[in-house]
Amino acid sequence: MTSLEKKIINKPIENRSISMSTLANSKEVEYIQQNDEFDYLKSLIKSLDNGKSIGILLFGNPGTGKTLLSITLAKSLNSTYYFIDGSPDLDRRDLEGNWELRKGYTKFNYGPLTRAIKDANEKGICFIIINEINAIRESEQISLNSLLSENHINLISKGFERHELNQNAKLIIIGTMNKGVVGINKLQEAFGDRFLISPEITYPEKNKEIEIVKKVTDCKKGVAELVVDAAQQIRKQATEDFSISKLFSTRLAVNFCLLVSKMPPKYIEHNIQNCIVNKLAETIEEKKTIAMILDGKMFKEKLGRLLGASEDITKFIETAPSDEDKNNIIPKMKKAVETYIEIVGRDKIQNASGELMWKFLQWLWNRHRTVLREYFKLTEKMDYHREYKQKTGKDHIYGGLITLKYIKWIYQNKNYDIVIFMKRLYPIL
Ligand SMILES: Nc1ncnc2c1ncn2[C@@H]1O[C@H](COP(=O)(O)OP(=O)(O)OP(=O)(O)O)[C@@H](O)[C@H]1O
Ligand SMILES: [Mg+2]
Incomplete structure (x- = not known):
């Protein structure tokens, strides 16, 4: 949880791969705007007077970036945000706050709405982001309604304690929903009406x-x-x-x-x-x-x-080997490979996934070491030896000759590249 993200009421949503979202979000992804929808919303929030809640209802198909847009907006305005996953099980007390029975006494835990008002009053701005807002039951929308239209809430469970947004603060309430998608609840008219704007987020071109x-x-x-x-x-x-x-x-x-x-x-x-x-x-x-x-x-x-193919090898794919290589090392290496095919078999060069087998290289190392070393020297063109040195601290050459360790490293780290190298750049397979 980031320091800005204050509270998550987590309710797994059907057909949603929660872990996959985490995968994508682990890199602190930011929303990339399609046109100027992000700038527009930021400008709207900045332009409006303080002392009010601003309701924004984002709708559109699943996975268009609505939630990410909301979070990126909050972050870009240096605001804390409270994150709520809407669901029919969500209770008004989950939003406003509830009493907790402790040993011998009770304690009131303030909910995301009350805490957001407090944050906004202290810092000037706060966001409440409500995913799948249409999933919240009508009876539970009351506190959101009064927050949206009257900028305050009264906590029924705490003697109608009043929490009000002050004149120097802004509270941004963003609801997101998949309007228009079959099987989705409609938003109650009176509730939807309290949101100032309702931008649609579509799939990008x-x-x-x-x-x-x-x-x-x-x-x-x-x-x-x-x-x-x-x-x-x-x-x-x-x-x-x-x-x-x-x-x-x-x-x-x-x-x-x-x-x-x-x-x-x-x-x-x-x-x-x-x-x-x-x-x-x-x-x-x-x-x-x-x-x-x-x-x-x-x-x-x-x-x-x-x-x-890794990016490094695709760069070299169009460059032809020199005449010297064509007439010297390539035919020599080809001959060694042919012997291998005769003795061991063609199906013992690559495995079912197309990766080069170690057995193949080891056989060449044992029987045709000089040729193999000369052939592997050609990989210098791709600067693999520099990466090798950087990662292992070792030189790829010892006593003027390519080392077995370097060949093994290439086999382990550049396996797919070396197949392309052997098939297309310096063809021997
Ligand atoms: N414009 C965008 N910029 C950056 N990432 C995007 C954008 N649109 C979609 N994505 C990617 O898609 C992921 C899902 O986006 P997000 O959860 O915000 O969609 P959503 O519209 O809220 O979906 P749902 O309707 O299912 O709640 C993001 O985490 C990001 O990886
Ligand atoms: Mg969402």
Whole structure:
């Protein structure tokens, strides 16, 4: 919990992967505005007079960044914020405060609304962010109603103790909800009416969504482009012919890019299935529709290629080997590999996930050490030896020759790169 975040009433929301949100938020993600919606809201809050509550009702499809926008707004104004997850079980006392029975005496614990008023009065501003505000029962909205329209609340359970916003303070109450989404409660008219404005947050257009996903996850641009392209097409299909019932949200795109960028490429298939297909599809037909869209885009293959090669090697992919290398080291190494294939077998070079097997390199080290060393010297072009030195403190050369430790390090840390190196840059496989 950050120092600004004062209180969380946590109520798990159905169909929501709480842990995934944590994954994305662990890096202190900030909202990236699509147009000027963030600037607009900030300006509105700054422009209005003190002494009042300002109600903002953000609505839109799931995972469009409504909650993140609210938190980023509070942080940008150096404000503390109280965070409430709306739910039908939420009691008025959860919001205002309640009595706690202790050994021999009772104690009143002030709730987020009362504490927010106090914070605002002390510091000039405070935020109350209420997720899924439409899930709060009508009977429990009373204190929010009076806070929104009269800037005070009376605690019924504490002899109508009055808590009022003073003339130098602002209280920002942001409610977020998925208005327009099927199966969602409507907001009571009188309650909704007390909010000053109700901006809609939509899914971003393609380039903006790519920028968001790339920035938030720090993934490769190509990965963000591929994922957002698929997300937008699946989303389009969901809204046009309803052949898919759930929307591919920006949150989902972010979570997927985070997963595939952090995990070994051999788990791409699992991640596609678990993070995209199973989350979006309700039926077998929907699964098929999503799989068809992804297949049509060669999603898995393209992603595999993008993730298999690290940024350092893709830079060199277009550069051809020198004539000297072509006529000397490459044929020598090829010959050694052919012998390996004859004796050990072609299927003992790479494993099922495409990773180079240690057995292969060790065999070459034992039988064709000089050639292997010369061949591995070519990796200097990619500056791997500098990274090796930095991370291990060791030189890759000893007595003028490449060391086995360095080869092992490459095998362990640059396995996918070295496969591309062997297949495309200095082809021997
Ligand atoms: N404009 C954006 N800028 C940065 N990140 C974004 C943006 N839109 C979506 N995200 C990503 O999506 C995640 C989910 O956003 P958030 O929880 O704010 O959505 P929401 O609209 O509140 O969703 P819900 O309707 O389900 O409550 C964020 O943590 C972030 O990773
Ligand atoms: Mg939200």
